[in-house]
Amino acid sequence: MASIVTFAEHRDGKLRRPSLEAVSEARRLAGALGASVESVILGSGGFLSGLADELASYGADKVHVFDAEALASYSTEVYARALAGVVSGTGATVVLVPFTAMGRDLAPRAAASLSAGLVSDCVALSVKDGRLEARRPMYAGKAYATVRWEGQPQMATLRPNVFPLGARDASRKAEIVTANVETGSRARVVGVHATATGKVELTEAQIIVSGGRGLKGPENFHLVESLAGALGAAVGASRAVVDAGWVDHQYQVGQTGKTVSPSLYVACGISGAIQHLAGMSSSKYIVAINKDADAPIFKIASYGLVGDVFEILPKLTEAARAYLASKG
Ligand SMILES: Cc1cc2nc3c(=O)[nH]c(=O)nc-3n(C[C@H](O)[C@H](O)[C@H](O)COP(=O)(O)OP(=O)(O)OC[C@H]3O[C@@H](n4cnc5c(N)ncnc54)[C@H](O)[C@@H]3O)c2cc1C
Numbered sequence: 001m002a003s004i005v006t007f008a009e010h011r012d013g014k015l016r017r018p019s020l021e022a023v024s025e026a027r028r029l030a031g032a033l034g035a036s037v038e039s040v041i042l043g044s045g046g047f048l049s050g051l052a053d054e055l056a057s058y059g060a061d062k063v064h065v066f067d068a069e070a071l072a073s074y075s076t077e078v079y080a081r082a083l084a085g086v087v088s089g090t091g092a093t094v095v096l097v098p099f100t101a102m103g104r105d106l107a108p109r110a111a112a113s114l115s116a117g118l119v120s121d122c123v124a125l126s127v128k129d130g131r132l133e134a135r136r137p138m139y140a141g142k143a144y145a146t147v148r149w150e151g152q153p154q155m156a157t158l159r160p161n162v163f164p165l166g167a168r169d170a171s172r173k174a175e176i177v178t179a180n181v182e183t184g185s186r187a188r189v190v191g192v193h194a195t196a197t198g199k200v201e202l203t204e205a206q207i208i209v210s211g212g213r214g215l216k217g218p219e220n221f222h223l224v225e226s227l228a229g230a231l232g233a234a235v236g237a238s239r240a241v242v243d244a245g246w247v248d249h250q251y252q253v254g255q256t257g258k259t260v261s262p263s264l265y266v267a268c269g270i271s272g273a274i275q276h277l278a279g280m281s282s283s284k285y286i287v288a289i290n291k292d293a294d295a296p297i298f299k300i301a302s303y304g305l306v307g308d309v310f311e312i313l314p315k316l317t318e319a320a321r322a323y324l325a326s327k328g
Helices: 017-033 047-057 076-090 101-114 222-231 239-243 274-280 309-326
Strands: 002-008 035-043 062-067 094-098 117-122 124-128 131-138 143-148 154-158 175-179 207-211 234-237 264-268 285-290 303-306
Touching (some): 002 017, 002 076, 002 101, 017 047, 017 094, 017 124, 101 117, 101 154, 131 154
Parallel strands (some): 062 175, 207 234
Antiparallel strands (some): 124 131, 131 143
């Protein structure tokens, strides 16, 4: 039987949402392709078996668990070797990897070693004549391409927050396979230093409030953070404010920052340069606040507020707090 292999990424003992989106999408495609769904997870520790069960509940028929101390930290070389090993061992026809920082690094390496075609940053997948067809943005989101693969396996990275989660069925069980990989590598991780803890991860956030140069200075960025706090949102930023040193690069949204697809993106004092739009134009609803009615951000905004961020943001924050408090 043909199989679809998905790569599962986790952090702090929990599966990252894009991993669940990948396995959900694999389950959705499995019927049309007459394929089974197999997931690959690597790491170190007993918690991996719980994560394997969770992958099963979202649709995996089989989970390949690589559990070794040497796999505790991500290594491109070793992780790609493990993923490619499962793909060639199962003769998988389709491989789905989340388009996260790790997936962007891992998938090309695994694809190269498998001589497979890789379509990155897919926003839709369908099956035509028994083969996969993908839709992906091009030219920083100005156009969309429909792409088909030649040969097998057909590898794709999936943009986070675009593919819906399937219905979870906790009674669904998968075959769990303990797998091994040669852990020798030319690079060694000597330490991992987390910068932001306890904050909503930008690429997985359902709501993002982003600030741009219209905030005038770092001392005013708290206005963006307050609205984000009120909405339970992640904070984002334009490159202009990152380059000016107001906030760290990890907050940058755009072509050279993070690609996000939240349900709601609030752009505050951001002009809407094409490089910024490249990272957020697939958001479901976009609210723009800008004092220039001709700012390009309004061309893609679902709702536009022409006005001063210094007047609007405090009122919006207060209104959001009051509304959410009234909802209990
Ligand atoms: C190769 C390359 C890669 C790039 N990658 C990225 C990227 O990843 N992400 C990114 O964001 N940019 C990127 N850029 C930069 C991009 O071209 C823009 O320069 C940047 O996005 C502008 O940031 P901004 O909108 O905050 O600032 P500006 O363009 O200066 O816009 C500020 C906006 O704030 C409005 N404003 C001013 N005062 C107020 C106020 N009081 N109230 C309300 N509105 C106000 C103004 O009307 C204006 O529209 C890249 C550029 C290049 C060349």
